[in-house]
Amino acid sequence: MATLTFHGAAQEVTGSCHLLESPAIGRVLLDCGMRQGGDALRRIQGEGFPFEPASIDAVILSHVHLDHSGLLPTLVHHGFTGPIYCTGASKGLLRVLLEDASGLYHRDLEHENLRRKRSGRPLIEEEYTEKDVEKVLKLCETSPYRTPMKIGSATTLTFHDAGHILGSAIVELVLEEKGKSRRLVFSGDLGKPDSVLMNDPAVLHEADVVMMESTYGNRNHRTMDNTVEQLEQILHETWERGGNVMIPSFAVGRSQEIIYHLGCLYHAGKLDDWQVFLDSPMAIEVTQVYDHWLNILDSEDVRCLSKFGRESLQSFLPTLKLTNSSEESMAINKIKKGAIIIAGSGMCTGGRIRHHFKHRIWNDKNTVIFIGFQAYGTLGRRLVDGEKKFRMFGEEFMASARMETLGGFSAHAGQSELISWLLEFKNQPRVILVHGEASAQDALSLKLWEEHGIRADIPALGESIVF
Numbered sequence: 001m002a003t004l005t006f007h008g009a010a011q012e013v014t015g016s017c018h019l020l021e022s023p024a025i026g027r028v029l030l031d032c033g034m035r036q037g038g039d040a041l042r043r044i045q046g047e048g049f050p051f052e053p054a055s056i057d058a059v060i061l062s063h064v065h066l067d068h069s070g071l072l073p074t075l076v077h078h079g080f081t082g083p084i085y086c087t088g089a090s091k092g093l094l095r096v097l098l099e100d101a102s103g104l105y106h107r108d109l110e111h112e113n114l115r116r117k118r119s120g121r122p123l124i125e126e127e128y129t130e131k132d133v134e135k136v137l138k139l140c141e142t143s144p145y146r147t148p149m150k151i152g153s154a155t156t157l158t159f160h161d162a163g164h165i166l167g168s169a170i171v172e173l174v175l176e177e178k179g180k181s182r183r184l185v186f187s188g189d190l191g192k193p194d195s196v197l198m199n200d201p202a203v204l205h206e207a208d209v210v211m212m213e214s215t216y217g218n219r220n221h222r223t224m225d226n227t228v229e230q231l232e233q234i235l236h237e238t239w240e241r242g243g244n245v246m247i248p249s250f251a252v253g254r255s256q257e258i259i260y261h262l263g264c265l266y267h268a269g270k271l272d273d274w275q276v277f278l279d280s281p282m283a284i285e286v287t288q289v290y291d292h293w294l295n296i297l298d299s300e301d302v303r304c305l306s307k308f309g310r311e312s313l314q315s316f317l318p319t320l321k322l323t324n325s326s327e328e329s330m331a332i333n334k335i336k337k338g339a340i341i342i343a344g345s346g347m348c349t350g351g352r353i354r355h356h357f358k359h360r361i362w363n364d365k366n367t368v369i370f371i372g373f374q375a376y377g378t379l380g381r382r383l384v385d386g387e388k389k390f391r392m393f394g395e396e397f398m399a400s401a402r403m404e405t406l407g408g409f410s411a412h413a414g415q416s417e418l419i420s421w422l423l424e425f426k427n428q429p430r431v432i433l434v435h436g437e438a439s440a441q442d443a444l445s446l447k448l449w450e451e452h453g454i455r456a457d458i459p460a461l462g463e464s465i466v467f
């Protein structure tokens with residue numbers, strides 16, 4: 001018998017954390033993510049584990065996005081000492097993400113405690129230290145894709161490529177108990193089949209229980225072909241106007257994809273004379289990790305790099321400049337025209353993109369290209385929705401630049417892709433939907449039932465399922 005308890009990403013899209021308990025495996029967490037939204041401080045301080053961290057035997061990490069990995073340092077701080085199973089590429093990215101998150105968290109904590117000291121209020125104790133991040137990395141035990149690994153007393157763990165971001169995995173667990181074996185497949189986040197650099201999500205055929213994400217359970221994405229054409233056209237029009245392009249971008253995945261697309265345009269002679277800046281220390285580090293792991297990325301796209309004699313994403317786009325220091329970043333402001341600036345944060349809630357907005361968003365020759373999801377309430381979303389006047393750095397701005405959204409970029413499978421992936425399983429496994437807003441999950445489960453006769457469970461937070 002095994003029990004799954006859903007401690008996050010249950011009828012919501014963040015905070016992925018599921019507790020699997022069985023004599024064959026012990027007490028194991030599938031992901032240990034943080035809820036997102038709010039500032040770095042509230043995200044961490046607000047969380048408390050509904051289980052004793054020291055009682056957990058191991059963690060299996062599907063991929064490094066913070067909504068799947070962000071509470072690992074807190075778990076370690078509160079007594080967890082077991083192995084953290086992940087792919088090698090995930091371990092490489094985990095260092096970059098957790099160190100960045102820790103920097104933001106400790107900066108915010110220091111500010112908050114200074115305010116509290118001034119007003120005589122009790123101080124907030126830190127939920128984890130920088131040393132805990134080091135400990136997390138030391139606990140990582142890595143395994144390549146498609147390589148079974150024995151864990152617990154009688155369980156086999158195999159990672160399969162989920163095609164979502166570098167190192168992302170579908171987790172397959174076979175639990176042996178009293179001569180019977182049960183197979184649990186956890187999709188993690190599934191990638192979009194036609195995205196560049198990523199392989200298509202691995203197709204599996206056998207499972208007793210499938211726990212699948214459902215982020216885009218209620219809609220499909222546009223195809224990539226149109227998106228690349230649209231990108232080319234937007235760039236060309238902005239070039240003709242003598243303007244610049246700003247691309248707010250997430251550091252992991254999206255930045256590398258856009259560099260690849262720009263590289264393809266460059267080699268096809270379609271990039272005019274744009275200078276491209278990757279203006280984000282974190283995205284630069286992540287790009288280096290991608291370059292280190294090119295061998296596990298989509299072989300056709302990687303072949304395209306080598307066709308042009310390039311061995312890294314960075315060199316694939318010869319006009320790419322990496323601007324690490326703030327001096328280098330500020331030097332971009334002097335460029336009058338012909339600069340494509342890729343900078344974080346992806347939803348314009350912070351980071352260097354706001355400084356570039358300050359210098360360029362009021363100029364109607366310039367263009368802002370959105371390539372990622374913009375959550376409600378963020379500056380990115382307000383601009384996408386057509387808001388013209390906004391405040392930033394205590395000043396009022398007029399968003400006169402052109403606002404463009406490219407719909408084909410998504411790191412998640414759309415509705416029909418999720419269904420196709422699920423239909424590959426034979427023998428009708430039990431289906432559990434996680435990691436989706438209630439409306440997306442309802443739409444997906446309705447479609448699964450009406451068109452395929454598949455009944456899906458949609459567990460609530462804290463609910464358990466026995467199998």
Ligand SMILES: [Zn+2]
Binds near residue numbers: 065164189
């Ligand atoms: Zn993800």
